[in-house]
Amino acid sequence: MARQEQISQIIVTAQQMRDIEARIFAAGMPVAALMEKVAGLIARRIQDIYPNVRQGGQGGEGGQGGHEVKRVGVFVGPGHNGGDALVVARELHFCGYDVKIYSCFSKLKELTSQHLLYTQSLGIPCYESIEQLSDCDLLIDGLFGFGLERRLVDAIAKAINQINSWSKPIVSIDLPSGLHTDTGEVLGTAIRATHTFCLGLWKLGLLQDHALEYVGSCELIDFDIPLADVQAVVGDVNKIHRITQTTALSTLPLPRPAVTHKYKEGHLLLICGSRRYSGGAILTGLGARVSGVGMLSIAVPESLKPLLVAQLPEALIIGCPETETGAIASLQLPENTDLSSFDAIAIGPGLTGDTTPIVQQVLECDRPLILDADALNILAHMGTIATLQKRQAVTILTPHAGEFKRLFPNVPDPMKDRVRAVREAAHSCGAIVLLKGARTAIANSQNSVWINPQSTPALARGGSGDVLTGVLGGLLAQAKSKHISVEEIVATAAWWHSQAGILAAQERTELGVDAFTLTNYFIPVLASAWKELN
Ligand SMILES: NC(=O)C1=CN([C@@H]2O[C@H](COP(=O)(O)OP(=O)(O)OC[C@H]3O[C@@H](n4cnc5c(N)ncnc54)[C@H](OP(=O)(O)O)[C@@H]3O)[C@@H](O)[C@H]2O)[C@@H](O)CC1
Numbered sequence: 001m002a003r004q005e006q007i008s009q010i011i012v013t014a015q016q017m018r019d020i021e022a023r024i025f026a027a028g029m030p031v032a033a034l035m036e037k038v039a040g041l042i043a044r045r046i047q048d049i050y051p052n053v054r055q056g057g058q059g060g061e062g063g064q065g066g067h068e069v070k071r072v073g074v075f076v077g078p079g080h081n082g083g084d085a086l087v088v089a090r091e092l093h094f095c096g097y098d099v100k101i102y103s104c105f106s107k108l109k110e111l112t113s114q115h116l117l118y119t120q121s122l123g124i125p126c127y128e129s130i131e132q133l134s135d136c137d138l139l140i141d142g143l144f145g146f147g148l149e150r151r152l153v154d155a156i157a158k159a160i161n162q163i164n165s166w167s168k169p170i171v172s173i174d175l176p177s178g179l180h181t182d183t184g185e186v187l188g189t190a191i192r193a194t195h196t197f198c199l200g201l202w203k204l205g206l207l208q209d210h211a212l213e214y215v216g217s218c219e220l221i222d223f224d225i226p227l228a229d230v231q232a233v234v235g236d237v238n239k240i241h242r243i244t245q246t247t248a249l250s251t252l253p254l255p256r257p258a259v260t261h262k263y264k265e266g267h268l269l270l271i272c273g274s275r276r277y278s279g280g281a282i283l284t285g286l287g288a289r290v291s292g293v294g295m296l297s298i299a300v301p302e303s304l305k306p307l308l309v310a311q312l313p314e315a316l317i318i319g320c321p322e323t324e325t326g327a328i329a330s331l332q333l334p335e336n337t338d339l340s341s342f343d344a345i346a347i348g349p350g351l352t353g354d355t356t357p358i359v360q361q362v363l364e365c366d367r368p369l370i371l372d373a374d375a376l377n378i379l380a381h382m383g384t385i386a387t388l389q390k391r392q393a394v395t396i397l398t399p400h401a402g403e404f405k406r407l408f409p410n411v412p413d414p415m416k417d418r419v420r421a422v423r424e425a426a427h428s429c430g431a432i433v434l435l436k437g438a439r440t441a442i443a444n445s446q447n448s449v450w451i452n453p454q455s456t457p458a459l460a461r462g463g464s465g466d467v468l469t470g471v472l473g474g475l476l477a478q479a480k481s482k483h484i485s486v487e488e489i490v491a492t493a494a495w496w497h498s499q500a501g502i503l504a505a506q507e508r509t510e511l512g513v514d515a516f517t518l519t520n521y522f523i524p525v526l527a528s529a530w531k532e533l534n
Pocket residue numbers: 017018021034035038077078079080081082083084109143144145146147148149150151152153156173174175199200
């Protein structure tokens with residue numbers, strides 16, 4: 001696998017980044033040389049996106065003409081994030097931008113202090129009041145990077161709030177100042193960046209939901225960290241993986257073997273729907289359809305059968321006896337079939353809370369199982385950890401934050417640190433847990449985590465989770481004879497779902513992605529990614 005791809009799949013904490021940095025320095029790389037290299041890359045990227053108006057705007061984002069600027073304001077903090085910013089300031093000055101610096105710290109790290117002296121010798125003005133930078137067209141945030149651990153208060157907090165109030169484009173170096181590098185938590189206040197140039201390796205905090213309002217569009221500035229150093233620090237356990245197109249495509253059941261048949265390509269059973277929530281069953285079925293699964297059976301209350309047959313003519317619709325409320329009363333599988341006949345089972349969407357015996361029965365079977373929606377709430381009532389401890393086969397839970405809290409009342413609040421929460425949850429119950437959100441996070445019981453780095457708020461709509469359950473079920477069923485880890489399959493389903501949402505939103509705006517429409521975008525996304533690969 002190409003180096004760039006390997007780097008793009010890694011996510012680190014602040015401590016891991018410090019350890020990696022220490023190895024590079026111990027091997028002989030001078031600190032100043034590394035700063036020079038990194039900041040040079042940042043300066044070049046800034047010139048691409050924000051070309052200097054004096055040079056007639058030759059560059060531009062992606063070379064197509066960017067946002068021209070003349071005056072650049074650079075905010076300099078006390079550590080090496082400030083040092084990076086000063087090197088950027090100097091380079092932009094030499095490229096003809098009008099650069100002004102703000103720095104209000106009495107004590108700077110040695111290297112940062114030297115760079116400040118040199119910029120002053122070049123005649124680049126440095127101010128202690130941010131007001132002097134209010135007329136700039138572009139702002140560079142080099143206040144704090146991964147060294148920030150304490151809350152921002154007093155003058156610096158006030159300055160950041162004021163900078164945000166100007167509504168100017170802001171480029172943050174490494175991460176928006178004020179965000180915690182690991183949790184993405186706002187430490188008092190934080191810069192609201194337009195672009196974040198993350199240095200070297202993806203920092204975990206940038207991939208946490210509550211950081212998203214602050215990070216703007218993120219890109220990685222690769223500065224050739226040796227993979228051996230990364231591997232030595234990150235290791236293979238407790239790893240945090242960033243899901244990419246490459247990992248997703250390598251997991252999908254493509255190409256198919258030339259000689260195969262429908263049962264070899266997986267038999268999925270969906271158990272879903274009720275008289276009240278019939279749509280959930282349809283959407284889950286349509287999700288399963290796009291996965292390409294060989295055989296699809298869907299157990300629904302008898303009264304829903306005609307509806308499901310009309311929507312999914314290729315599926316075997318199993319009409320089950322229903323309760324007075326129109327929920328499935330008992331699973332009435334076809335003759336010669338029991339739950340062990342299926343390669344995977346997904347249960348939950350639209351079931352209602354009246355199906356506890358069904359959920360219990362399914363939990364007792366030895367098939368790979370996905371629990372979603374109402375099945376999760378029923379599991380929470382049964383006692384998540386005690387119930388799941390009895391299971392031998394793979395279990396996947398796909399809660400949103402509300403369901404998550406009901407399932408795992410003793411795990412720290414996912415609103416604060418979703419990655420820690422999902423990790424502790426998976427560890428405590430032995431299942432694979434997919435915590436839905438803007439940056440869906442998946443953990444297994446061995447503390448490994450996968451984060452889906454791109455998505456769209458267009459997916460924040462009723463029914464889009466049902467589609468995910470169907471897709472995931474279909475992929476899981478197809479994986480039966482292939483040596484693909486279940487975690488990778490779950491990660492791939494999350495990636496595919498988001499990419500379908502992104503494509504749909506590009507074509508139809510963020511308001512045009514209802515769950516039914518979403519199902520039409522899975523195959524176009526896959527077709528273009530597959531074409532790119534081959
Ligand atoms: N690793 C790499 O590969 C590379 C790293 N590089 C760059 O180094 C950056 C990390 O640099 P860093 O370690 O110097 O920390 P940084 O984030 O600048 O700030 C820490 C300073 O802030 C201070 N401080 C903290 N809290 C505070 C508060 N609430 N209020 C006020 N002050 C507070 C704290 O002071 P102290 O705690 O001692 O009081 C300390 O001095 C990294 O993000 C990247 O940009 C590149 O140059 C090359 C490649």
